[in-house]
Amino acid sequence: MRFRMLGPLEVVGPEGSVLITAERQRVMLGLLLMEANRIVPTERLVDAVWGDAPPSTARGQVQICISMVRANLAKVGLEDVIHTRPPGYAAQVGDDDLDLRVFDRLTLAGRAAAEAGRYAEADTAFAGALALWRGDMHVDSGGARTALQAPAARLNEQRLAVAEQWVDVQLALGQHQQLVEHLIDLVMQNPLREHLRAQLMTALYRSGRQAEALEVYRAGRQVLIDELGIEPGEQLRRLEEAILCGEPDGACPPPQAPVQLSVPAPAPAPVPAPAPVPVPAAAAEPSGVPRLLPGAIADFTGRDAMVAALRGVLESDASDSYGLRIVSVTGKGGVGKTTLAVHLGHLLADHYPDGQLFAKLRGPSAQPVPPAQILERFLRGLGVPGTGIPDSVEERAELFRHLIAGRRVLIVLDDAIDEAQVRWLLPGTCSCPVLVTSRSRLTGLEGTHAVQMNVFTTEQALQLLSRILGAERIQADLPHALELIELCGGLALALRVVAARLAARQHWTIGHMVARLHDERRRLNELTHGGVGVRASFALAYQGLPAEAQVLFRRLSMLEATDFSSWVAAPLLDLDMATAEDTLELLVDAQLVDVELVDGRSTRYRLHDLVRVYSQECLAEKEGTVQRAAVLGRVLSTWLHLLEEAHRRVYGGEHAIHGDAPRRTLDQWVVDREIADPVAWFDAERGSLITVVRQAAAAGLDELCWDLALTSVAMFENRNYFDDWRTTHEIALAVTQRNGNRRGRAAMLYSLGSLHMFQYRLDEAAGRLTVARDLFREVGDAHGEALARRNLAFVEQVRGHHDAAMAGYEEALALLEHADDPTTEAHVLNNMAKIRLERGQLQEAKLALEAALAAVERSGGLRIRAQILCRLGETHLETGDVAEAEHAFSEAMESIRAAGDQVGEAYALRGLATARHRQGAHDDAIEMLERAMAIADRADERMAVGRIRLALGEVTADQRYYARAREHLAAALEVFERMDAVDWRDRALRVLDDIAAVG
Structure with missing residues (x-):
């Protein structure tokens, strides 16, 4: 689709996408697309932009705007979209070019299918229609409010109606358990929508959650009474009564007509025929029909979709194909691959009447079973006597292929180690499909249909537990059952083990089992029963690894972060990155490490919870305390190196204060890959960062701990992660105090004082900064003392004590003379220029700013450069x-966007708006200020909100909209009073006085 309106307006042409930023252009294009292929009169476009007060040049400005829209569309190859058609304009759009039209078409198709009882077809259509939405329908401010708000509201309402119809269809298809979470969100967003509430009650009841369904009714009744003063409608009342009576089917909203599911129900597993007794015969003439599959599993459950899909592949007619049919199922140990393969084998037994061959390709000690040995078993199963079996593996493979050629035999190869092992066991023709399970991804087997088998979802796990323990026992203690699933990580083997233990001990509650599993040191012991255990499954994979991979596996458990990037392998192994990364991929291939792609660009790795427990056991067994401490130190030192490099790329130069902790560097190509976008990298890693700061503190590595925390501050400030700032620094402050690290303690007090300063908690800021200043002086750190004095001066500046502030800045500059910290020097000069500017010392202010820009040129810091501009x-x-x-503010905006500084963008927009206002472009000024306000609100930057409100008050007062101006100024005053910002408060009061003087 070229035009997308279901969410923020997007335009994509043959030559790329175009961002239309001017509000008037967005409004006009939006209105033309709303009325696609119909003429929109020029008067409607004028009304959309200016409402009841259009300027005399409005028609001419519409022509200019339309011309600019055409030019923007032409840039991406959309030249022939907007046409002049008296008395206005029309957008010519194809049926598939506009998401609004596609949405309407899919919605109509879904309704027609639902009315005809074709629920699977309706499900697909409704899901496709809803997937087109990328957020609520966008409506610009100003005059567009009246022109676009009504159709936007109508479309948003239609979206919700389609969502309800889709839920009806899903309920008809029996998808009630999958719907619960989605419906909870919808009801919370639309609490007065009675049909949604009825659907949620229905889904909960059908999922065995009767009490919760009734609670949804009671909560909805209270909302309706509180908000509207009415009782629930008839549908909700009847549904509540039906649930209480245990007969809800007649009152439930979705249609209950019979549904033909596209996935066939599994056929009952046939009883295997007894294996024939081999009869001596010529080797070329098979005399046996082998039935080598293990016994079927009675309580197999939870994999219906996968079973159906694989049956479709394995049962397909191969008469017109010359290639082998190979299906590989990969997944971590204990996920249920063997169980699935055996279940499938029994389901397909009738389809392959000439036999089913089965072999485990990995021995009990994790070593591969030789292909020659497996071929011997297969040949004996096919009726070849021992004397007729050749000696070499090549001849055995040839005989095997000859015997099954043209026959219908299913071959199941379980727990394959690699492709080479499997190749000896493949048939020569397509009539005999091969089903392979493996922990490795067998990508080298040409033409393989590969399936990744993941851990159970919560719903699948509940099904398994209910099959083994009984649904009544599970429902009677559902919270503990859910906790049990979480502790088992959804791993099928772990769930089967705990279910078997509970089945054998009927006097144990599920909560009792949960309590035993909570102790990680004993968890794998608890997950063993009847000779079957999770530990043994993991051990098979671990023991089959090369030595270096085993070392990496056990050391990965030292990372307490939930996920990690591949670079950690280098310091964990103390090897170069390429070798370490190859070793990590061996763990991925062995299914001991999970991997996922985040946002389509960032690869993250993680250990399954139970795998992590096993990794910790291996670590404790193989590596001592001293060795582990050295490894942790290398990882944290590498973290510090990456943080400093990210800071340097965003801000230029070094960060303010360094500790004496070592830095472990990475190859430059690794650094460039990891932090190509430093801000995005920091956003992805900040959860891990808090964890590593906590690990450093727990290990007593106080110097590394405070250095890691302080190096992150600029990023915390940039992204407004104030909670993370406080958390990391309080952890580091505690360990520096405990270890008597006075300089580290001073650094943390200075940084926490800076945090209070940014939040305008000025008394707390002054207290901590004063202690930090004194500590820095005592340890002889002039640079740290200068930083503390600078921020103390800023506190005085905010309080309106300009003389004290200037004196503090002068003292800071003197201490910075030999510190080689141009970024801090630029900050000081910038703040001094502000005071001089407020005093009317314009020439002195310009000189200070020129000196500040010169300092920035030495550091290359984008953010401070934007502030100075x-x-x-x-x-x-x-x-x-x-x-x-205007030129200075525009140049500042370029630096701000390059640095990803949201708050800075709000301030730059405020400055540009003031310039436009001075030029007489009042509408443009207000538009910019409202955009700035939205940014500042999202960032929760209260001082920016106050200053933007003040600017809005000044602009609207100049336009003589005095009532609106008073509203803005009152809001600004509230901010300034709360933050004790005296200068800004006085400025807002002066504007209010001016308004009062003119009436």
């Missing part, structure tokens, strides 16, 4: 040089 723009505004001011 914004201050320079304010200076130009004070001198009346509006064009230069």
Whole structure:
């Protein structure tokens, strides 16, 4: 689709996408697309943009805007979309080019299918229609509110109606358990929507959750009474009564007509015929029909979709094919691969009447079973006597292929180690399909239909537990059953073991089993029963690894983060990155490490919870405390290296204060790959960062701990992660105090004081910064003392004590003279320029800003450069040089966007808006200020909100919209009062006084 309106407006042409940022252009294009292939009069476009007060040049401005829209579309190959058609314009759009049209078409198809009882078809259509939405329908501000709000509201309502119809269809298809979570979200978002609430009650009841269904009714009744003063409608009342009576089917909303599911129900597993007794015969003439499959599993459950899909592949007619049919099922140990393969083998027995061959390809000690040995078993099963079996593996394979050629035999190869092992066992023709299970991804087997088998979902796990223990026992203690599933990590083998133990001990509650599993040191012991255990399954994979891979596997459990990037393998092994990464991939191939692609670009690795427990056991057995401490130190030192490099790429130069902790570097190509986008990298890794700071503290590595915390501060500030800032620093402050690290303690107090300063908690900031300043002086750290003095001066500046602030800045500059910290120097000069600007010392302010920009050129910091340019723009505004001011703010915006600084963008937009206002472009100014307000609100940057509100008050007052101006100024005053920002409070009061003077 070229035009997408179901969410933010998007345009994609043959030559790429185009971002239309000007509000008027977005409004006009949006209205034309709403009325696609119909003429929209020019008057409607004027009303959409300016409402009841259009300027005299409105028609001409519409022509200009339409021309600019056409030019933007032409950039991406969409030249012939908007046409002039008196008395206005029309957008010519194909049926598949606009998501609105596709949505309507799919919705109509879904309704027609549902009315005809074709629920699977309706499900597909409704799901496709809803997938087109990328958020609520976007409506711009201003005049567009009246032009687009009504159709947008109508479409949003239609989206919700389709969602309800889709839920009806899903309920008719029996998907009630899968719907519960989705319906809970929908009901919370639309609490007055009675049909949604009825659907949720229905889904809960059919999932065996009667009490919760009734609670949903009671909560909905209370909402309706509180909000509207009415009782629930007839549908909800009847449904509640039916559930209480245990007969809800007649009152439930979805249609209950018979549904033909596209996935056939599994046929009953046939009873295997007894294996024939081999009769001596010529080797070329098979005399046996082998039935080598293990016994069928009576309580197999939870894999219906996978079974149906694989049956389709394995039962397909191969008469027109010359290639082998190979299906490989891969997954970690204990996930249920063998169980699935055996179950499938029995289901397919009638389809392959000439026999079913089965062999385990891995021995009890994790070593591969030689193909020659497996071929001997297969040949004997096919009736070849021992004397007729050749000696060499090549001849055995040839004889095997000859004997089954043209016959219908299913071959099941369980727990294959690699492709080479499997190749000897393959048939020569397509009439005999091969089903292979393996922990490795057998990508080298040409033409393989590969399936990844994952752990059970919660619903599948509940089904398995209910089959073994009985649904009544599970429902009677559902919270503990859910906790049991979580502790087993959804692993089929673990669930079967705990279920078997509970079945054998009827006097044990599920909660009792959960309590025993909570102790990680004993968890794998608890997951053993009747000679079957999870530990043994993991051990098979571990013992089959090369020595270096075994070392990496056990050391991965030292990482307490939930997931990690591949670079950690290098410090864990103390090897180069390429070798370490290859070793990590061996663990992925062995299904001991899971991998996923995040947002389509970032590869993350993780250990399954039970695998991690086994890894910790191996670590404790093989490596001592001293060795583990050295490994952890290398990992944390590498973290510190990456953090410093990310800081350098965003801010330029070094961060403020360094510790004496070692840095372990990575190859440059690894660093470039990991932090190609430093801000995005930090967002992805910040959860891990908090964990490594905590690990450093727990290990007593105080120097590494505080250095890691402090190096992250600039990123925390940039992204407004104030909770993370506080958490990491309080951890580091505690360990530096405990270990008597005075400089580290000073650094943490300085940084926590800075956090309080950014949050305008000025008394707390001054207290911690004062202690930090004194500690830095005592340990002889002039640089740290300068940083503390700078921030103390800023506190005084915010309080309106300009003389004290200037004195503090001068002291900081003197201490910075030999510190080689141009970034901090630029900050100080920028703040001094602000004071001089407020005092009317314009020339002195410009000189300070020029010196600040020169300092920035030495550091390359994008964010401080943008701040200085914004201050320079304010200076130009004070001198009346509006064009230069606009240029400075625009240049600042480039640096801000390059640095990903959201708060900085709000401030730059505020400055640009003031410049546009001075030029007489009042509408543009208000639009920019409202965009800035939205950014500041999202970032929860209260001071920015206050200053933008003040600017809105000034602009609207100049336009004589005094009532609106008073609203903005009152909101700004509330912010400034709360933050004790005296100067800004006084400025807002002066504007209010000016308004009062003119009426």
